[in-house]
Amino acid sequence: MITVETLAHRTHEAFAQVRADLEDLVRIPSVSASAFDQAHVRASAEAVAALLRGVGMPQVDVLSVEVPDGEPGRPAVVAHRPGPAGSPTVLLYAHHDVQPPGEAAGWTSDPFEPTRRGERLYGRGAADDKAGIMAHVGALRVLGDELGVGVTVFVEGEEEIGSPTFTPFLRTFRDRLAADVIVVADSSNWKVGVPALTTSLRGLVDCEVEVRVLGHAVHSGMFGGPVLDAVTLMSRLVATLHDDAGDVAVAGLVAQDEAAVDYPEDELRADAAVVDGYRMAGTGALAARLWTKPAISVIGIDATDVAHASNTIAPVCRAKLSMRIAPGQDPAEAERLLHEHLLAHAPFGAQVTVTPGERGQAFDATEDTAEMRTARWAFAEAWGHEPVDIGVGGSIPFISELQEVFPQAKILVTGVEDPDSRAHSEDESVHLGELERVVLAEALLLARLGGQV
Structure with a gap:
């Protein structure tokens, strides 16, 4: 048997190497978006594979499957170490691909040169999700041969582009990925110093909408007035998506007004850098507005930019809408309701065309399990603070796919x-003290599941 104190000491001693390995991963610009060099994604996968071999995983492979058009998916890493006879198998998930760096001016330091400032390490992927990889690697390093469970590590390479080959990958390598417990290290804690278990995630529906009023541009002075651009x-169409209070106005969507914890408004304003004077939109508890009620955002718009504007009436405008749906909402039904709303509210009879985009299932794990209680125990020991159960407003659609393939x-x-x-966003970072506690918590979780602590 291992004591909590022993694992805490080992984690502290190993953490300098965990940080160094994380910095090496951040230096690889593994942006999975197709506009970027995919050789870096392959290099990232090979680096992750090397880390897993270094912590004693005897079977490590870089794998991919083809998408329907014949193109290969991004490389994923799958590693396995069998446990003692009769022991459970735990699948540890993370992803090694990252978002594009965004605007250079928004970064205080080079996004692909990890930089420590205070207690935080800055760099693209430092938190999402190369820190998740290092949580797994660090925990395995700390436990060594004292695991007590079988472990499979699955590090995906295309999460940031919607995991297009995720389900085919699961089905192709089902036998290698089968597990009794799945640990997904791709969410958040409540705040620095307070751990959390994510028990709900909103789903996702997005689309592109086009509004057309003219066959071609015309002079704004000659035709402006009866013809609106x-x-x-x-703008008028998008404005119909919310009521005067700021709640989503698409009829028929699922919405839940309850949340397990309170999210004080001053903390939300600070966390989201909300400007002074802005009044929070919507009704009900703030946590419910973030986690269990739908939300719609315009995340892109095609229109003439100011620098190239001329005195013409714009004939067409396109926008991309992102709708987060509440747990319990069927994505196909939510998509239908959104499209019907947009078509029914065509302003002044303009031509409105809606093109469907990505759909993702929500996640609801509010039913308590023995494994969740074990995780909460591990969190409490690692942080010295009781964890909270939280929802997350963002989406991790592949979790529902994991549930489907491994029910x-x-x-x-x-x-x-x-x-x-x-x-x-720019200046992405991870709190190094929190990362050390995450490594310890995962080591404790694995040890407890294996009966070693």
Whole structure:
């Protein structure tokens, strides 16, 4: 048997190497978006494979499957180490691909040169999700030969582009990925110093909508007045998606007003860098507005930019909408309701065309399990603070796919991020103290599942 104190000491002693390995991973610009050099994604996969071999995983492979058009998916890493006879198998998930770096001016330091400032390490992927990889690697390093469970590590290479080959990959390598418990290290903690278990995630529906009023541009002075430009009409259409209070106005969507914890408004304002004077949209508890009620955002718009504007009436405008759906909502039904709303609210009879995009299932794990109680124990020991159960407003659609392919597995959604991590944004970072506690918590979880602590 191993004591908690022993594992805490080992984790502290190993953490300098964990940090160094994380920095090496961050230096690889493994952006999976097709506009970027995919050789870096392959290099990232090989680096992860080397780390897993270095912590004693005897079977490590870099694998991919083809998408329907014949193109190969991004490389994933699958490693396995069998446990003692009769022991459970735990699948540890993370992803090694990252978002594009965004605007260079938004970064205080080079996004692909890891830089420590205070207690945080900055760099693209430092939190999302290369810290998740290092949580797994660090825990395995700390436990060594004292695991007590079988372990499979699955590090995906295309999560940031929607995991297009995820389900075919699961089905192709089902036997290698089968597990009793799945630990997904791609979520967040409540705040620095307070761990969390994610028990719900909103789903996703997105689409592109086009508003057309003219066959071609015309002079704004000659025809302005009776003919409104497409940007104005798009604005009027988008405005119908919310009521005067800011709640989503698409009829028929699922919404839940309850949340397990309170999210004080001052903390939300600080976490999201909300400007002074802005009034929070929507009604009900703030946590419910973030986690269990739908939300719609315009995440892109095509219109003439100011620098190239001319005195013409824009004939067409396109926008991309992202709708987060509440747990319990069927994505296909939500998509139908959104499309019907957009078509029914065509302003002044303009032509409205809706093109469907990505759909992702929500996740609801509010039913308590023995594995969740074990995770909460591990968190409490690692942080010295009782964890909270949280929802997350973002989506991790592949979790529902894991549930579908492995219906008997118990899924635990954990993470390294905190409200200051700025995942997907400039100056992304991970709190190093939190990462050390995550490594310890995962080591404790694996040891307890294997009866070693």
